[in-house]
Amino acid sequence: MTLWKYESFIPVEKRVSLNEGGTPIYRLENLQTELGMKELYVKNEGANPTGSFKDRGMTVGVSKALELGMDKVICASTGNTSASLAAYAAKSNIKAYVLVPSGKIALGKLAQAIVYGAKVVPVRGNFDDALNVVVEASSELGVYMLNSINPFRLEGQKTIAFEIFDQLGFVPDKVILPVGNAGNISAIWKGFRELYEAGFIDKLPKMIGIQAEGASPLARAWKERRDFKPLEKPETIATAIRIGNPANWPKAWRVVEESGGVLESVTDEEILKAQKMLASKEGIFVEPASASSLAGLMKLRNEIEEDESVVLITTGHGLKDPNIILEGFELPEPIEPSLEAFKEVL
Ligand code: F0G
Structure with missing residues (x-):
């Protein structure tokens, strides 16, 4: 379903x-x-x-972009929106630009945006700063904006x-x-x-x-x-x-x-x-x-x-x-591959 x-x-x-x-x-x-x-x-x-949950918004939002004939989409993101937009843009054969706060995005999300093929642009600033750039860029450069201020x-x-x-x-x-x-x-x-x-x-x-x-x-x-x-x-x-x-x-x-x-x-x-x-x-x-x-x-x-x-x-x-x-967890020293050694750590 x-x-x-x-x-x-x-x-x-x-x-x-x-x-x-x-x-x-x-x-x-x-x-x-x-x-x-x-x-x-x-x-x-x-x-x-x-x-x-961003995928729910993107299936509809990117469908709207395609309906409007847009071939470029953009968002600012703390990570998940960028990963999702990148995937739906890939599936649609259109280009995604994602602006993320430099150094403040979780590893997995960054990897996703990269592998789905988005243009990833780190911004010196936080999400709010990145969103300001995106709002300006979308109106000036004719790129469809897919942050949650987009009602679709x-x-x-x-x-x-x-x-x-x-x-x-x-x-x-x-x-x-x-x-x-x-x-x-x-x-x-x-x-x-x-x-x-x-x-x-x-x-x-x-x-x-x-x-x-x-x-x-x-x-x-x-x-x-x-x-x-x-x-x-x-x-x-x-x-x-x-x-x-x-x-x-x-x-x-x-x-x-x-x-x-x-x-x-x-x-x-x-x-x-x-x-x-x-x-x-x-x-x-x-x-x-x-x-x-x-x-x-x-x-x-x-x-x-x-x-x-x-x-x-x-x-x-x-x-x-x-x-x-x-970060908060240290693995124990490795054991020898024997039942004896395993029993010792139990
Ligand atoms: N939970 C997760 C995992 C999120 O990624 C977000 C938003 C929220 C909650 C909050 O949802 O913004 O609708 O109130 N992430 C956005 C992003 C900002 O860029 O991925 P919200």
Whole structure:
């Protein structure tokens, strides 16, 4: 199954696909017991073709580019968007330009953008700086821009909501997900709203957005009940969401308000702990940004009723950023290839 199952809800004709969507939803039996909850699920977007939810946006966004006759596409990215755009551009025989913050992109994502054949341009600056260049370049150089300010991206990503309802058969009380440039939270909400307006569902979930503490301009403004202010120097090990000026912030803010949700932040330590828990207790390896949804749930646990159903969205595969695991781990000395030597280390 791909997300094109929902093509009547998608305002673009399918022109390029790598069989994206149809990702698994898992009941977290071990973690739900540990956290004293009745119904805890994860929708694992790492199972998409290039390992992140971005593929949902790109199948639709690049299809739109092809419809418009564009032969060059561009994005700024913390990594996943660039990997995804590069793959869909390759499949479409068009050229992709990706601008990434120099030195701050996870190894696997960089390798993906390179091998899919994109022109990879490192920028001296962060994601926000790179996005400014891309916005200018796209209008001046006639290159089609595929960051999440492009509405067709969100039309693909909204299918996460459709699948959650399809797979569970009901609407969860709460959906928790990481927030970076703040596109996905708005996209998923749009999906639920469309189901609601079409009469398929009669309730809506509360949307809970989680930012990394060092890159949490939205969560800070929310918690301090003040106006949004961009953050000059965002910093977090969750490089995917290392963003100080989320382009879609007004939309995301409205979504959280309208749904009755919250915006929260979690520390890098909490993120790494959640990443390990998800892998070692449930067999699901996600990248740090994705683990912020579980970290956020643990932080907000007291605000969630025991019988509420919660879906965590994990947005990207753990293998994209192997360094984060290996940096804090030392392999033991090798043993001689004998049963005796093996018994000794047991
Ligand atoms: N999780 C992962 C793994 C991401 O790569 C991103 C965004 C997000 C969450 C946040 O989603 O921006 O819609 O709020 N990554 C972008 C990129 C910025 O360039 O790959 P958002």
